[in-house]
Amino acid sequence: MKIILKEDIVNLGYKNDVVEVKNGYGRNYLIPTGKAVLATPSALKVHAENLRQQAHKLAKVKADAEEAAKAFEGVSLTIPVKVSPTGTIYGSVGAQQVHEALLAAGHNVDRKLVSVHETVKVPGKYVGIVRLHKEVAVEIPFEVIAENAEELAAERAARKAEEAAHQAALAAAKAAEEGAEEAAEEAPVEDAAPEAPAAE
Secondary structure (H helix, E strand, O other): EEEEEEOOOOOOOOOOEEEEEHHHHHHHOOOOOEEEEEEHHHHHHHHHHHHHHHHHHHHHHHHHHHHHHHHOOOEEEEEEOOOOOOOOOOOOEEEHHHHHHHOOOOOOOOOOHEEEEEEOOOOEEEEEEEEEEEEEEEEEEEEEEEOOHHHHHHHHHHHHHHHHHHHHHHHHHHHHHHHHHHHHHHHOOOOOOOOOOOOO
C-alpha cells in the first residue's frame, strides 16, 4: 500500500515522502499512530498543494541542516573498548556507541540520526553517518581502540616468554637425549666371557 509519511521514520523515509509499505504495517501501526496517511488520489492532491506552499519552508529546513552539518567538519572520534586476547571486541560497537562519543565530544544530536553501516567487532577505523536531512548527511570517522591495550600487551609478552621457555625446555631435552644416544654409541663393548671347557 502507498502512504504519505507525516514524520521521519528511520529506514523508511522522511516527512512528506510517499512510500510503499506492507498493508499490515501501514494499517495496524503507521496510520493508527498518526505517523502516516493513506495515499488516496485526493490525499495526494492535497499533499502536492501542501508541498507547493511549503517549498520555501522545506528549503529553509535543508539550509538549516546544511548549517548544522558544518559543526561536524573535522570531527573524528576515538572509542575505547574492552578487547579479548584474540583481538575481538567484547560485544560490538554500533550507532549507540558512536552517538555516546558524539555527545561526549559536545555534539548534541538525536540518537535516531546516527547510523553505522557495519557491526564493528574488531578494533580499527570505521565511518559513522549523521543524517540531518534526507539530502544532508555527514560522515564521521571513528577509530575503535583497545582500552586494555597495556594489559593485552603484557599478556602477549607473558605468553611469548612462556612459549620461549617451553621451546627452550624441549630443545634442552632433545639435546640431552641426543647426547645420551651418542654416549651409548661411543661406549666400548666388553668382550664376552670365554666359554668354560666342557667337562669330560
